[in-house]
Amino acid sequence: MLRLASSSLCPFCEAHAFSKALVAPWQHTRSAATFQKPRGPARMNLSPRVAQGPKKATPDGRPVRKSRNSPFNAMNTTTVPRELQQQAARHAAAAEEKRVNRHVKGGRGRPTKEKEPMKALKMQRALASVPYEKRSRIKLELAERDRFEEFDLLSEIKEAVPVQALGGMSDIAPTPIQRLAIPAMLGTEDGKRRRKGNAAPPPKEMKQFLLAAETGSGKTLAYVLPVIDALKRAEALEAQQEAEAAKREEQTKLVPGEGNELPSPDVNEPHHTTGRPRVIILVPTAELVAQVGALIKSISHTVKFRAAMISANYSSTVIRNRLFSPQGIDVVVSTPHLLDSITESDPNVLSRVTHLVIDEADSLLDRSFSPLTSSIIDRATPSLQQLILCSATIPRSLDTYLHKRYPSIRRLTTPNLHAIPRRVQLSVVDIDKIPYQGNRDLTCAQVIWDLGKEQDEHAAPGAEKRIIVFVNEREKADEVATYLQSKGIDALALSRDSSDRASTATLAAFTGTLTPAQLEKQQKDTRTADPSTRRLRGVKVLVTTDIASRGIDTTAAKTVILYTVPHTSIDFIHRLGRVGRMGRRGRGMVLVGRGDRKDVVKEVREGMFKGMALI
Ligand SMILES: Nc1ncnc2c1ncn2[C@@H]1O[C@H](COP(=O)(O)OP(=O)(O)OP(=O)(O)O)[C@@H](O)[C@H]1O
Numbered sequence: 001m002l003r004l005a006s007s008s009l010c011p012f013c014e015a016h017a018f019s020k021a022l023v024a025p026w027q028h029t030r031s032a033a034t035f036q037k038p039r040g041p042a043r044m045n046l047s048p049r050v051a052q053g054p055k056k057a058t059p060d061g062r063p064v065r066k067s068r069n070s071p072f073n074a075m076n077t078t079t080v081p082r083e084l085q086q087q088a089a090r091h092a093a094a095a096e097e098k099r100v101n102r103h104v105k106g107g108r109g110r111p112t113k114e115k116e117p118m119k120a121l122k123m124q125r126a127l128a129s130v131p132y133e134k135r136s137r138i139k140l141e142l143a144e145r146d147r148f149e150e151f152d153l154l155s156e157i158k159e160a161v162p163v164q165a166l167g168g169m170s171d172i173a174p175t176p177i178q179r180l181a182i183p184a185m186l187g188t189e190d191g192k193r194r195r196k197g198n199a200a201p202p203p204k205e206m207k208q209f210l211l212a213a214e215t216g217s218g219k220t221l222a223y224v225l226p227v228i229d230a231l232k233r234a235e236a237l238e239a240q241q242e243a244e245a246a247k248r249e250e251q252t253k254l255v256p257g258e259g260n261e262l263p264s265p266d267v268n269e270p271h272h273t274t275g276r277p278r279v280i281i282l283v284p285t286a287e288l289v290a291q292v293g294a295l296i297k298s299i300s301h302t303v304k305f306r307a308a309m310i311s312a313n314y315s316s317t318v319i320r321n322r323l324f325s326p327q328g329i330d331v332v333v334s335t336p337h338l339l340d341s342i343t344e345s346d347p348n349v350l351s352r353v354t355h356l357v358i359d360e361a362d363s364l365l366d367r368s369f370s371p372l373t374s375s376i377i378d379r380a381t382p383s384l385q386q387l388i389l390c391s392a393t394i395p396r397s398l399d400t401y402l403h404k405r406y407p408s409i410r411r412l413t414t415p416n417l418h419a420i421p422r423r424v425q426l427s428v429v430d431i432d433k434i435p436y437q438g439n440r441d442l443t444c445a446q447v448i449w450d451l452g453k454e455q456d457e458h459a460a461p462g463a464e465k466r467i468i469v470f471v472n473e474r475e476k477a478d479e480v481a482t483y484l485q486s487k488g489i490d491a492l493a494l495s496r497d498s499s500d501r502a503s504t505a506t507l508a509a510f511t512g513t514l515t516p517a518q519l520e521k522q523q524k525d526t527r528t529a530d531p532s533t534r535r536l537r538g539v540k541v542l543v544t545t546d547i548a549s550r551g552i553d554t555t556a557a558k559t560v561i562l563y564t565v566p567h568t569s570i571d572f573i574h575r576l577g578r579v580g581r582m583g584r585r586g587r588g589m590v591l592v593g594r595g596d597r598k599d600v601v602k603e604v605r606e607g608m609f610k611g612m613a614l615i
Contacts, residue, residue, distance in 0.1 A: 120599040121615050126568040128399035135415040145179040152188045153229050160302040176414040177213035178222045185226035208409040211390040214416045215577025223388050227355045231278050271328030276352040279331040283359045286311035288551045293333040307331040336372040354385040360550050361389035362398045393570045418613035424580035426605050431593040443591050445487040452539040466510050466557040469543045470575045472564045481543040488534045491541040510554045549574040562590040565597050569614040572604050
């Protein structure tokens with residue numbers, strides 16, 4: 001409160017005279033003697049003690065306490081007083097407790113507004129969870145097995161890995177699922193080697209394994225190597241037993257000419273393995289039969305065995321000739337439909353199977369495939385030594401099925417199961433924005449044109465960009481491919497409606513399995529294309545459905561476009577899993593519009609960014 005003194009005497013102390021001066025009342029709390037007469041014109045008077053600094057003690061000698069709440073309290077201090085540190089720690093602990101209580105069922109406090117992690121994905125409840133504690137434990141275990149030489153595989157199989165199976169790669173190391181599955185399937189996890197001399201007696205009861213690892217992590221080789229090892233050892237054991245039997249016969253050889261000699265073997269008789277393989281590998285599509293079959297064939301060049309791939313892509317004569325070849329058969333790769341129909345008429349095909357692999361088990365044991373697959377497993381069970389299920393995802397339905405039907409199955413899961421690698425970058429394109437205005441086809445075409453124009457520094461000269469577009473319905477595949485073609489994009493459709501031959505040739509460009517002649521033709525077509533038409537050069541697009549999202553090793557593709565938001569996190573994993581395979585980088589783009597689950601897309605992106613497993 002300020003007072004204007006208008007008289008010549010000070011209205012408070014009346015000790016001095018001045019006029020029109022502003023006098024603050026606190027000046028009058030002191031004795032009049034200490035008062036200075038202001039000189040000159042009216043002004044604000046400053047405290048006369050301003051230069052003295054803060055009071056060290058009150059008049060009665062007690063120390064003056066600084067106000068704790070003063071905003072200037074911490075000025076010019078270099079250390080935080082212990083008292084304040086303790087206070088801050090108490091506040092932090094109380095806040096943490098409050099936060100935890102909010103999440104605990106029945107906890108006190110108001111309902112939280114904090115975001116629940118992956119809430120939208122949780123609503124879909126697609127995937128079974130694997131505890132993080134288990135993942136960390138496995139990670140530690142795997143660190144010790146880092147070379148193929150350490151596995152107790154037959155030497156010729158180890159030699160075939162870099163040369164045949166991995167196409168001449170050098171400096172190879174087993175992937176996490178290979179480190180986990182190979183010793184487990186060989187029964188050498190304890191680090192012990194098996195007996196020399198190949199004569200391992202068959203195990204008494206069937207062993208069951210579930211191999212679950214992220215997409216593009218080498219699961220195929222993880223089961224192929226131990227299975228072929230078992231095949232070769234069984235063959236050796238059989239040969240040894242035959243030799244022993246022959247020796248016994250030799251010892252009890254009857255005297256010739258007395259009419260009791262052994263009949264000489266019929267050279268035209270088919271091999272005893274004809275139509276009765278030891279190993280059967282089931283995969284969901286004809287395309288996968290070709291892919292897995294090619295890997296097995298390549299290994300069979302050095303490790304001698306007979307393999308056949310059969311699918312609807314081959315004529316019935318070819319299938320019959322392969323399966324019932326007089327030279328015999330050891331490994332068959334097939335789809336469940338075809339194998340089921342063959343075994344209906346010839347059940348002996350399953351009579352000698354010791355190893356049955358169900359690749360893409362989540363598909364082959366889902367509602368549509370399960371009756372067929374289960375029936376094949378049941379019929380093969382009497383002779384089975386190992387049942388191997390393999391998958392990149394364990395949906396809750398599969399988890400429940402396994403708990404019921406195979407409660408003792410060994411689950412070999414890698415630490416990164418259900419996570420989309422951070423190497424894959426996912427961006428979102430809003431189709432409702434200008435210039436697309438809700439036109440999904442136009443957005444897709446524009447995105448492809450933009451990608452095509454981007455300069456890829458690392459691409460070899462003349463190399464083509466491969467882009468895969470995933471649609472949810474098979475009818476849409478043709479429609480989108482036709483639209484993209486009308487916009488000058490080299491696009492092809494692949495769905496269950498495509499002809500078998502066309503689909504094999506189409507996929508070849510994306511799996512990097514083009515023959516030199518095909519490659520030459522492709523480059524010639526690009527060179528001779530009419531330059532007057534507006535065409536996007538150097539880009540090849542495959543518009544497809546789930547048919548190409550499972551297991552197909554599309555190593556040549558670097559970009560995936562999700563034309564529509566996938567229905568579940570499982571589809572996200574498999575579709576985005578076509579890029580970023582085996583340590584490569586990749587890019588995903590998802591087109592979202594009104595009515596699409598943007599919350600799901602957001603959570604998938606966040607999960608990918610954090611390297612977390614989706615749920
Ligand atoms: N140890 C290894 N080192 C380097 N490359 C490997 C190794 N093992 C496998 N590969 C290669 O990795 C690629 C992916 O392998 P594969 O198709 O078996 O993966 P996947 O886990 O079955 O994938 P998906 O889940 O999509 O079926 C193949 O090109 C294969 O040749």
